[in-house]
Amino acid sequence: MKVLVRKTIGIMTVLMLFILAACSGTSTETGTESESGDNTEQASGTLSAKIGVVSYLTGAGAAYGEAITQGLKLAQEEINEQGEVNIELVIEDSAGEADQALSAAQKLMNDDEILAIIGPTLSTEFLAVAPEADLNGIPIIGTSTTVDGIPEIGDYVFRNAIPESLAIPAAMEKAVERTNAKKVALIYGNDDAVTKGGFEVMERTAKEMGLEIVATETFQKGQSDYNAQLTKIKNGNPDLVLASALYNEGAVIMDQARKMGIDVPFVGGNGFNSPQAIEIAGEAANGLIVGTPWFGESDDPKVVEFNEKYEAKFGKLPDQFAAQAYDALYIYADALKRAGEADRDVFRDALAETKDLEGLLGNFSFDEIGDVVMDVTVLEIKDGKFVEFE
Amino acid sequence: MLADIINPYFLQILSFILINILLAISVYVPLSSGQLSLGSAGFMGVGAYTSALLTIHFDIPLIIGILAGACVAGILGIIVGIPSLRLSGVYLAIATLGLGEVIRVIFVNWESLTKGSIGLTGIPQMGREILNFAKGFGFDPAMIGLKSNQFVYLVIVLILLLLVIATIWFVVRQQNSRVGRSLSSIQMDEKAAESMGINITYYKVLSFTQGAFLAGLAGALFAHVMGYISPSDFSYHRAVEILIFTVFGGSEVILGAVFGATFLTLVPEVLRFISDYRYIIYGIVLIILMAVRPQGIFDIHLLNRLKGLKRSKGGVR
Amino acid sequence: MLLEQLVNGITLGSIYAIVALGFTLVFGVLGIINMAHGEIFMVGAFVGVMTTSVLGWPLWLAFIASIVVTGILGYLLERITLRPLRGKKGVSHLAPLISTIGVSILLENLSHHIFGAGNQPFRSSFAEISIEIGSITIYLVQIVIFAISILLMIGLTIWLSKTKAGKALRATAENLETASILGVDTKKIITLTVIIASAMGGIAGILVGMAFNSVSPQMGLSMGLKGLAIIILGGMGNVKGAMAGGLILGLSETFLVAFGDSGYRDAIAFIMIIFILLLRPQGIFGSKIAEGR
Secondary structure, three states, rough: HHHHHHHHHHHHHHHHHHHHHHHHHHHHHHHHHHHHHOOOOOOOOOOEEEEEEEOOOOOOOHHHHHHHHHHHHHHHHHHHHHHHHHEEEEEEEEEOOOHHHHHHHHHHHHHHOEEEOOOOOOOOHHHHHHHHHHHHHHEEEEEEOOOOOHHHHHHOOOOOOOOOOOOOOHHHHHHHHHHHOOOEEEEEOOOOHHHHHHHHHHHHHHHHHOEEEEEEEEEEEEEEOOHHHHHHHHHHHOOEEEOOOOHHHHHHHHHHHHHOOOOOEEEOOHHHHHHHHHHHHHHOOOOOOEOOOOOOOOOOOOHHHHHHHHHHHHHOOOOOOHHHHHHHHHHHHHHHHHHOOOOOHHHHHHOOOOOOEEEEEEEEEEEOOOOEEEEEEEEEEEEEEEOOOO | HHHHHHOOOHHHHHHHHHHHHHHHHHHHHHHHOOOOOOHHHHHHHHHHHHHHHHHHOOOHHHHHHHHHHHHHHHHHHHHHHHHHHHOHHHHHHHHHHHHHHHHHHHHHHHEEEEEEEEOOOOOOOOHHHHHHHHHHOOHHHHHHHOOOOHHHHHHHHHHHHHEEEEEEEHHEEEEEOOOHHHHHHHHHHHHHHHHOOOHHHHHHHHHHHHHHHHHHHHHHHHHHOOEOOOOHOOHHHHHHHHHHHHHHOOOOHHHHHHHHHHHHHHHHHOOHHHHHHHHHOOOOOOOOHHHOOOOOOOOHHHHHHHHHHHHHHHHHO | HHHHHHHHHHHHHHHHHHHHHHHHHHHHOOOOOOOHHHHHHHHHHHHHHHHHHHHOOHHHHHHHHHHHHHHHHHHHHHEEEHHHHHOOOOOOOHHHHHHHHHHHHHHHHHHHHHHHHOOEOOOOOHHEEEEEOOEEEHHHHHHHHHHHHHHHHHHHHHHHHHHHHHHHHHHHOOOOHHHHHHOOOOOHHHHHHHHHHHHHHHHHHHHHHHHOOOEEOOOHHHHHHHHHHHHHOOOOOOHHHHHHHHHHHHHHOOOOOOOHHHHHHHHHHHHHHHHHHOOOOOOOOOOOOOOOO
């Protein structure tokens, strides 16, 4: 017994020493790197830059981070092939937690070779990281952060994700126009920043449009039984259900609602817009209306090409998160070309002037604070497919 | 010279390590009287929200805000600690676990105050506040050859380091005092301790409250280092993570808590490639540790042996 | 509306009860709280999804597969994490709690890696069968869930009080050493208990999958925490208490949503146990005074 204990202590000590050694090893490496200083223009004349990426790659929401980094990698490949600029991506994981996102971003910001940052994925992470990036004078762009008040953080903070305050009212207006809805019911996840933000927009818009709200219900992460909330909603007899949920929960909610006999259309936020919703809910997903810049079934040649390339490379169809990340890197590349040098301040100014860039998601510009200016497409699920809403 | 060494990224990691050490000690202290509290994430949240709200809305100095955060958590500790005395072992663990969850749900739902799940933004950041304060006296970090963000994080780390050292000093002093001996006698055998005339109620509530206070302090510091908090920062996962810090390092000696927090905060940063498997490894570590070495890596015997080694190396005596 | 909510509440409550039965069985015999029970339940649900949706097996076979897999998990749990701690000198009574937390973290994150983080739909034609009674629709699944929970409770009660194995189990629960002196193979009994409890978790998993059509790696955590709350509510180690506690929690959660604020739904279980622990630590049905296990 004693020998066993002694042996385990021995092993653990060795392990510890190893890790400590590894730690000091990396620290010296980074130290020398940061000393080597400014960006270099390659001899060939192509402008090269390192872009830092903070993404949600492990944990419950890893699927989002995966889509985002895949979108970025595809864009990187294409941009580098074109040859005008050469972009290198430095990807760090945030595990969906604000403190880890801040550490990861700090690591990137501190590397003088990093020109700008893309991410982090979640709004809660972004809200922690962006003020720090702004203070350090490094441009940062949110590709999936849809809550209110993001570009307002500072001059160096941008986003190309379409905010809920743009997407949801567009979808609601069209839905109300067609169904002639008077009464609506709301359901949302109250322990998630994105769905909570979406709910606030829905409530505000419903009031502005003079709709009667018959029920407001919440649910929490990890819940699988929504019957109690839905029964209450059903009892209010709404003409329309406004559901601010991520597709994961949203699809299950729709499934249970249809089984209960709630047959009215659902209006969802950005997070609800995913082919996965159809995968999970099947027929029950029919009647979902979302406002989005991304329409995967579109016959726009750019989108078709993107779909093909993405599927060939990663073995599955892209979603909104991949598309927005893909566009974000093109926005960066475009700004870099105009900036002409890999300097954070010059790059920021060029980025802020981005106007009428034709991207995958359509015509793109930043407004004066760095928020997205873009047309929203309203989609609905019909016969198990996303189609444009008429 | 100094400016080349000071890297805000490492300072940031270091500041998280220091906060985690405080959290690990907040589990260690009640445990030293045999009380397992899984509510540290909740107490941490109370401290963080109290301090953040006070400093945002009433513009009070940070130091008072942080102290208030820790005190509110401590008072909550007393309120919870007294009735919990009737519970022991696993019952206490579950009640505190429940408490933590209830606190988180309140943060999510009390929207007028906490802004719900969106969280509180614009919390004054400790280092920056001090920088502004120092600038008021005509001080510029460039005077000592630092960039301002280097100065900001250096200040944070120094403050945290001071607090951690003070806490450890206090806990060690207490352990070697009458209070500490009472606590460990309660841990060994409550009934025997009582029959020896030790006031169990007092000492148990004392250690539980100290744990809550420390967790609240750590939470308040966390809020002012991050500048942003949301309820998801104080979930069940956080509580388990804090527990793992203490249990892994060794729950019998304070060095264990310090080591556990340091080691387990560093590992995912250093070995980022394993971060994908981090929680899987946590799980396996817990299982193996309980089966092979339930007292954690460091225990009194190991410490004694290390001391012995040092002595024989020194060749004295 | 009231009637519909009642049906919702009873369905939810029955599921909670089945989960809590597994908890209470392990606690009753071993005196430990199995924090991994929720995750075993989740694995059971995933086995159901995989066998029916991916492999296309019939439902009854899926049930058997799920029981077998979770039973094996139970065996491993006992063999690897619980037995080494038993009877060892100097092991704190908190060690099994921490060790099973380790198992729960491990299982949840393994499922993340294997099945992905998202929800998996549970496709089964059985889940579509419904009966209309007046204005309300009741699904056959809901009735089955209720029936299974009652059957399991009655079965367990009879098994514990009437059969030889059940009596041996109770003897072991009463006093491990005495039971083994009296010729009870306590090792076997304990292993059997953990296996049965885990298999019940597996059954609950499939039922949840069918009833709510969603299975995800995170579902184990919230279900596990609620099951924990229920056995405290009903009295640790008490079979009837687990059933009653499950129904009480299911109904109160449903009625909180129906007539109150759905935002506090997740807190109600814990508010209840905090009060119960303070007012009547032995639980509603418990008789023993809760003391330093």
